[in-house]
Amino acid sequence: MRALTVRPGQKNSLEERQLPDPSPVDGELLVRGLTVGVCGTDHEIASGEYGWAPPGRDWIILGHESLGRVEQAPPGGGFSAGDLVAGVVRRPDPVPCGACAHGEFDMCRNGRYTERGIKEIDGYGAQLWCVEPDYAVKLQPHLEHVGVLMEPTSVVAKAWEQVERVGGRAWFEPRRDLVTGAGPIGLLAALLGTQRGLDVHVLDRVSDGPKPPLVRDLGAIYHSEDVAQVISKVCPDVIIEATGASGLVFAALTGTASYGVVCLTGVSPAGRRITVDAGSINRDIVLENDAVVGSVNANLRHYHQAADALAKADLPWLERLITRRVPLERAIEAFQRQPDDVKVVIDL
Template sequence: RNGRYTERGIKEIDGYGAEAWCVEAEYAVRLEPHLDRVGVLMEPTTVVAKAWEQVERVGGRSWFEPRRVLVTGAGPIGLLAALLGTQRGLDVHVLDRVTEGPKPGLVRDLGATYHAKDTEQVVTAVCPDVVIEATGANEPVLAALTGTAPYGVVCLTGVSPAGRRMTVDAGAINREIVLQNDAVVGSVNANLRHYRQAADALAEADLSWLERVITRRVPLERATEAFTPQPDDVKVVVDL
């Protein structure tokens, strides 16, 4: 709360881009051995584990029985948010721009529905009880704020770049949130509890599906190639 925290690879402490490192034992969370090839998905899964926890805690302030979920963005965060939504037995919908490549199949194989249409059209059709926003793009964020069912909960996980301006009807957004008893919450920085939740979620997931989320691996000596996007990229991993 006071900003004086540290976080490996994020704030003031080096990350894990090394073949060997030390960590305090009480911060180590065990992954099931069969996840060794996909264990790198642990950290992004903690992000959505916390997001889902926030949604459920906010919703729990009153009667809350969500059925439909819309995830905006089918990158690693969005796909893992959809995974945790399907594990909760919810009707999950994922919105992204692409129509080709691995993303539509990854969504369908979760038992979720993939959409690549206009954002407002999809939000209106789905009328979600919960939105996990994972793009940070202006249009999906604004559509999420005003497009949920009554008592909807929107969790923003995408980070929007500064300087992108849109003209919005702030009064309409205010009326929608207040009169529908909606809630909007931002989420970042998972803690130890969320790492344990992520480990459980990955252990429950289909291993072959997790392996398909990692679409490209590059060796350490060619690490810079990981930052050049390829058309079918979802999660690119630098192999240490």
């Protein structure tokens, strides 16, 4: 089989290489890889900034946003040859911590978890891969061309679950939602917001290209003006921050209506400094009973929520999210950003 590999910590080490076909063990599924998505984490790994190879070697098969078709499945495991599946990224730590022991491995407390294509386990960027049935999620057949969106949708499903759980500490009936950032996470967050019947607004810095019509075709409202103007106009009950841009993060902290919830999903780069009025931020959050929560990764429950959300979504809209498809033999092109990129995927 062919696979996309990288040496974590070594810049420009992306390589398509020939590897032996994997053999399923202990009831694993054998899956024919169809597509793998490329996200910011993959860019960081490819740039040598992040990632851990499996023990005993210096390279890892890249790719955690997966889509494949089952080739072999053990009897009685709930899967059959031909099923469309996505593989879960994270595995619980071996100790395990309390969260991992209860199936909430996305909330691992000791950091000993592993992750496909990121941390110590080969990823899904290969023409064949194996996965345990407990870490595979079935998709409806009509999602064959867009099912690679499962992993980012699972991240968004978790974020919305966190918002609703935090809001549920008292009476909570949000009506207006602001999403900052119209990348894949932001657009999928907007999708799940509209599926909840909310008045959804999306803020991004571009004013043309594919993003504004994608937002409008959800029935949401697109904004490209200053964040303070948008927050003042919208007065959102919920903000899902999906950029990691420091200015937007701090604007979001005090940008909700009273008893609002801010969910931070974007990861900020270190080293950038801005001046903030910390006292004013604290005062607003306390006096308005606001809440701020960080959210990353997803567990099996969130993958099932994502599968349901994608199944309900408008298929042509989902197809428009994937703005560029690159064949495996030219995979390096998927890591060369282009102005109108929303979601870039590699066809395996």
